[in-house]
Amino acid sequence: MKKNLLLFAFLLMFVPNMISAQGFKLPKDKKFEKINFEMINNLIVLPLEINGSKLTFVLDSGVSKPILFNLSDKDSIQINNVSEVTIRGLGDGEPMKALSSIGNAFKLGDAKNYNQDLYVVLDKEINFSTSLGIPVHGILGYDLFRDFVVEVNYAAQNIKLHNPALYKQPSSKKAQTLPITIEKRKAYVEGTVLMKDEENVPVKLLVDTGSSDALWLFHQPEKGLDIPEKNYEDYLGRGLSGNIFGKRTKVRGIKIGDFELKDAKAAFPYRESFGYIKNLGDRNGSVGGEILKRFNIIFDYQRGQVTLKKNANFRDPFQYNLAGIALQHNGLRYIAESIADFTGVVRNDDSTFGNVQILLENKTRLSLVPEIIVSGIRAGSPAAEAGLQEGDVILAVNGKKIHRYKLQEVLKMLNEREGKRVRVMIERFNQDMHFSFVLKKVFD
CATH class of the missing domain: 2.30.42.10 (PDZ domain)
Incomplete structure (x- = not known):
């Protein structure tokens, strides 16, 4: 399959460094800003204003800088201080030319950043609107998570951007707070994958709200992550550098903290999709929207923690493309x-x-x-x-x-x-x- 509207991989793994000072802020003494979102294919689609133009972006914790990749004939936007760069993300293609822009005004409700970096991908093939069914102009990630305590209510389909200085985490016996590590502007959480023959494999997973899939695992037999016998080849998504293929399967379960999901949907992407990453380090895969949507989540990058609480989606069956x-x-x-x-x-x-x-x-x-x-x-x-x-x-x-x-x-x-x-x-x-x-x- 050359295209698939169920799965997306929006990871940007390498971009040139930008040097402008920037940051999102709320008005003085305002505790939080609440923003409603659409959830499409397990993805969070937010209204975002850039330099006065009203657009829609996917909230993607797997991306380091905002990327604008789809403008139609109806769209018009001014971008500031532009230079040409080369960027690369997941996929089996080559690096691509893009525009680097600094000094842009971003606005989500009352949350504003008047000096925001931005990448603009000019390749018309990078267009996820046709597969999502609504216009989507780009992806936004780390800068929001860096500047706010981000509370994602998947059940009610809204997020709250909390002022970290005024935020007090509510206590709940049903919620669990877990440590996360922030590496290269991305968050990682530890968990356990339940493989065959009662084997439990500890894993370190990228937390990726920009993936609509459930669980991606790297094929690492030496660590106990071998592909189950029951599998089929599938198109897993589109990264910024091309298509991503791999083996679709399921595992006995995935545990994150005290929460366990049985018979979890999983995929093993082919190594070529990560070919430019010479060393994966201690990372074993990623956890995406089809698992994350089962929780209401509080991301607190500054304190290095994430809080999970089950919601009404927790026991939903995993969705497979039965028709193919x-x-x-x-x-x-x-x-x-x-x-x-x-x-x-x-x-x-x-x-x-x-x-x-x-x-x-x-x-x-x-x-x-x-x-x-x-x-x-x-x-x-x-x-x-x-x-x-x-x-x-x-x-x-x-x-x-x-x-x-x-x-x-x-x-x-x-x-x-x-x-x-x-x-x-x-x-x-x-x-x-x-x-x-x-x-x-x-x-x-």
């Missing part, structure tokens, strides 16, 4: 529908990729809606065996016209539960075609 199909937006398309009553209404909804409706006098509604296509098929999956192909335009799933649903809702229809029969109508070479398949376990 990946989708993404591919621009807009027209559809025509007959309607019972003519009202003459024209609607334009700018909150999505496009939903413009024109009602004609013959009581036909002509709508401009997002086009969703198959962006990848896993070999041997139910979708592949049924005959679906990359590039097919999805028109309906189980009789429901998909232009009425968000991309993530369409994915849920395609992967609802094991044993469910899924009926899909697609367009291929201007011809409507119908396919049917039964969802089955990825591990028998």
